Amino acid sequence: EAGVVQSPRYKIIEKKQPVAFWCNPISGHNTLYWYLQNLGQGPELLIRYENEEAVDDSQLPKDRFSAERLKGVDSTLKIQPAELGDSAVYLCASSSLTGGPAEQYFGPGTRLTVT
Amino acid sequence: AQTVTQSQPEMSVQEAETVTLSCTYDTSESDYYLFWYKQPPSRQMILVIRQEAYKQQNATENRFSVNFQKAAKSFSLKISDSQLGDAAMYFCAYNGAQKLVFGQGTRLTINP
Numbered sequence: 367e368a369g370v371v372q373s374p375r376y377k378i379i380e381k382k383q384p385v386a387f388w389c390n391p392i393s394g395h396n397t398l399y400w401y402l403q404n405l406g407q408g409p410e411l412l413i414r415y416e417n418e419e420a421v422d423d424s425q426l427p428k429d430r431f432s433a434e435r436l437k438g439v440d441s442t443l444k445i446q447p448a449e450l451g452d453s454a455v456y457l458c459a460s461s462s463l464t465g466g467p468a469e470q471y472f473g474p475g476t477r478l479t480v481t
Numbered sequence: 482a483q484t485v486t487q488s489q490p491e492m493s494v495q496e497a498e499t500v501t502l503s504c505t506y507d508t509s510e511s512d513y514y515l516f517w518y519k520q521p522p523s524r525q526m527i528l529v530i531r532q533e534a535y536k537q538q539n540a541t542e543n544r545f546s547v548n549f550q551k552a553a554k555s556f557s558l559k560i561s562d563s564q565l566g567d568a569a570m571y572f573c574a575y576n577g578a579q580k581l582v583f584g585q586g587t588r589l590t591i592n593p
Contacts, residue, residue, distance in 0.1 A: 408572050408583030470581060472526035
């Protein structure tokens with residue numbers, strides 16, 4: 367079974383430029399998460415999807431961040447414009463149980479560097 | 482809001498020895514899950530062990546076991562017979578109402 371796939375693995379951009387990250391969850395997993403992980407810190411939830419609905423986006427900085435999950439499968443996270451402080455690893459995770467705690471499976475992450 | 486605290490930023494252990502990583506959490510919920518995740522230098526986060534709060538018996542997975550003290554809100558991870566492949570960042574995490582909250586992590590070094 368394929369795991370959570372993320373691309374690109376690394377991205378370097380100049381500040382004020384846009385950037386997008388893509389995530390393909392494990393087949394059949396209806397719940398998808400985007401996390402932000404700063405260096406030396408634990409991941410912090412940005413947004414959680416149940417199928418195509420964003421059910422928890424309270425930590426997503428909506429002035430510059432946006433996300434979508436069309437057809438309840440793949441998801442894209444976008445930053446526009448990027449700031450120096452956005453340099454971090456962006457992790458995608460998925461799980462299969464709706465309505466209760468479940469094991470989350472993580473992708474390898476996208477390491478973003480904003481110069 | 483739930484919080485998770487890992488008070489040991491770094492730990493080291495000799496190969497084949499036993500090491501314990503500490504974790505405390507704060508919550509007002511009665512039903513929740515606790516996890517230990519491992520993140521090797523390649524950064525793929527993988528689940529090591531989980532504990533349901535309503536279960537009194539401590540979870541065990543091969544060389545990994547936990548000491549769950551619900552009243553004290555403590556959830557430590559014991560790694561027995563440490564191996565070089567155990568070197569990684571270890572994150573304690575709390576999951577109540579579908580939201581996974583992570584601690585700051587403990588970097589574990591295995592000395593050969």
